[in-house]
Amino acid sequence: MKHLLSFLLVFNLMVYGYAQVDKQKNENPKLVLGIVVDQMRYDYLTRFYNKYGDGGFKRMINEGFNCKNNHFNYVPTKTAPGHASVFTGTTPKYHGIIGNDFYDRDSKKMVYCAGDDTVESVGTSTSSGKMSPHRMLVTTFADENRLFTQLQGKTIGISIKDRGAILPAGHSANAAYWFHGKDEGVWISSSFYMNKLPKWVEKFNASKTAKSYFKDWDTYYDISTYTESGSDLNAFEGGFKGKETATFPYKLSKLKKKNGNFDLLKGTPYGNSLTTDFAIAAIEGEALGQDNITDVLTVSYSSTDYVGHNFGVNSKEIEDTYIRLDKDLERFFNVLDKKVGNGKYVVFLTADHGAVEVPAYLKTQNIPSGYLNNSERKQKFKLFLKDQFGTEDVLENISNSQIFLNREKIKELGLNLGDVQEAIVNEQMAYKHISKAYTATTMSSVNFIEGIEALLQKGFNQKRSGDVILVNDPAYISYPITGSTHGSGLNYDTHVPLLFFGKGIKHGETLQKTEITDIAPTVSALLGISFPNAAIGQPLEIVID
Template identity: 35%
Template sequence: MGRALVARVHLGRADRALALQRPRGDHTVTLRRLLARLSAFLLVLLLAACASVGTPPPEARPRLVVFLVVDGLPQRQVLAYRDQLAPDGFARFLDKGAWFSQANYAHAFTVTAAGHATMLTGAYPHRTGIVANEWRDLQTGAEVYNTGDTAHRYIGHNTNPLDGTSPRNLKADTVGDVLRQADPRAKVIAISGKDRGAILPAGHRGTAYMYMGSTGRFASTTYYMQQHPAWVEAFNAARPADRWFKQEWKPLLPEAAYARSLPDNQPWYGRAGGKLPMMMGTQADDAPGPGYYTGLLRSPFADELSLEFARAAIRGEQLGQDEVPDILSVSLSGHDYVNHAYSAESRMSQDHFLQLDRMLQSFFRDLDQMVGPGRYVAVLTADHGFMPAPEVFKAQGQDGGRLNTGQFVGRVNAQLESAFGAAPLVFGSPGSALVVNRKLLAEKRLDFDAVAERARAALLQEPGLAAAYTRRELESRSRAGAPFFEAIEKTWHKDVAGDVQYVLKPGYMASSNNATHGSPYPYDTNVPILFWGPPWVKPGRVDSRVEVVDIAPTLARMLALPPPPAAEGRPLPLP
């Protein structure tokens, strides 16, 4: 088939898809149709160009990309328990696939939304605009949620103003967006225990489903559709989350197998403690309710439910069953909740990781039967790692501590008030940043840069602070080469991020959780990148440094697509 004929075929498919497309606000106007046709034509030309430089021909593409994310999984955990893995869970990647021992994020504020936005766009927050899970509006100081969009609501569930309902804030396209723009018949489905873990990998043209802690069901939003397909309704109607009510999360292995982890009930867990076995629900509960359903997230069971929903999606959407490639993204959220509560060094975390391992083994077995082992590629990574709790650092003779953000922002404001006669001149922002109070600045006719620089100097007087840079320094790159400057630069977007961006010292955290993440240190940046999928992936370990932004161009090449437009990574050096 000649290139001109291929172009006409793809344009015809694009026109038919647009005619059948459900309305999304005012997105179906004539101009958008013309742009879609033009984009489809350009993508066909790009595909032809890609074919000439060594990317596989369309018939050699995997029929399904299974993209797995374990929220909050540091690379060190994958290797620490390798001797306890099942034969075909994580070991499928380590023994039969390609894995990268030195895979890292390169942005400074390593959190869930920023990581999930990076993976399939191939771009860091300075391009995606997803700088944190939440941030402050620069003009009003109001809180903004990364996937918040009041124009849309959850289907069949109550929706609060800051709930995640659409990818409106995502400023970059994903591999799935490129795939669906090239061929609208392709399906991109994303599933997660968290809204951001589904919406951001789904991109602008995929479909996201998220676990609802209020009901134990999965739901999408009106950004994607007005009502759920029949397979989703059938899955939810069976109430599969209810089966763990009053059941226990029990250790998978004998007690001696956990000797390398911290014992249960560490003093810094607080009054609630934490130990196994752990019952789901409380003795006072007569029936499953929001407390029980939310509690499942901090256990292996919500992840098991996510994988069950993924199986239902494969059947219901017929993923991987025709010549058009599909993408299934599944973000398993439980490990992040467990690590926040008990730390990645805990027995709880070790057991949760091993439970995930057995779940993956079962999931792979079903994928082999449902799709076929020669028809899909599986990729596994994490949105961030996890720092050891400060108490762990101190027990090892290292410096560490817990900081109260409200208190040190208050001290910074006190210094600013003394210097400029007004308060509060800065707000704390969740993205490791300070935001200048622009309204008060205008009222008092103060100089923005003078206030920001004074705030930076005051901030660096605080114990536990390693570096800080102002908006002017980041825009001008006047401090390029200074400690952490490049990592902060990648985490900072001029339209969204704060006015003084900072980094804590190693071992320090500013969070109400028992343990957390969000730093540019290896314990937070070094995550697994694992590939499996003969004939596209040969087995082998790669020790050269790679970055998570490299995943998107690698998958694009496998799918015979150009990389997403904002991607800054390069194809991984697969064995």
């Protein structure tokens, strides 16, 4: 009898233990943190690897899963489409965000991806808060989590850039916050989310944290050790007004007056530090991850993009920015360990696009590259229109490598739209540094499965995109001769990091190709919720434990 009781006691303890393990395994993460690093090429992980500490990027790699061959699967590789695609699991073809700014056929004018005149600014008297996600046509995984939890799971979006906060958080978010610089230096929002800033945001704005970053920006380590980037003094960087050379150190307190005051911080690594400060304040202020109902926090680090545009891919400034971002990530993860609990949250980190090496630098290395003369090209095109159709009025707009035609005028002239589109394609293909050109009719009727054509098609929205889509030669850009930019379907723009770590994530890596649209379905599968309503990606089974 004694042995039987002992056996039953041990058996019950084992059953209870297994039940607790199963319960722990089946519990969802308390918090999903989605991080987008603006303009982060994949090779920034590998190039600067030896400069990183153990608690940031390396922690994600060593404890989590590294998708080494992750790509954007559409064109254009711009900020707004990138953020929308990461969190919706689909492409501009469906979510409708075809650019940061894009031409609207109905209003006959350019519109901003997040601009919304029906709402009011909250936290500033300027128009900087008149923003919402209303131009994004589909749901994000954050929206689906809100619906699944009966609106009990919170969603907060944070970024220096308004679009980087608004689009990831989706339509049903509790809040999105972005940084209004200039002479104010405060975090603001929109009446789409609230009528007044919460007390924790007001407290943060009053703390003068932003002002504290007007200090010297010098390299984190001795500049002589920055062997992964080019020389500090070169002809390929922009720099700041008021400083003769784009070289370290930068005395921000002296430069702020000529560089937009608080806007200056956006173009330094301190903009990322300020974003981290605010995100940490949000964890506490919103009590994120403090119960068993999953919350979502989206954080976009924008300063990497500003620095890349200004100084370029190969600059000492970009290297230092990533070294410092690594420190901010470590600080952030340490707070999450303490506030939410190590192993109780999940993080993914990716980018909204990559960037091209400065073409002026590439040319010194005999790599085909250069700059486009758009005014010359446009002038030649208008002469063609007048000669071919008797008027320039058949042209309505040229933007984002797309040509929009005046369809009413074409009809009035008795012309066939398809014929006009085709004639323009043939004309554009004769121009210098045009690599490819396609009509909207082709994009709508032919099913492309590979190459640049497939990327263009996934970025083509039948209602919002142009009549003719243009592709420039590789590494030929419309940009000043200093700094880097992005937007193409080439590997330097499409190949970006994808790291997962935390609850429910395996440890490992893969060179199998993954696509940016796989992220939202993977998070949705991890949470056991519906996929975003237009998602085309697939859950990455290799990632989920």
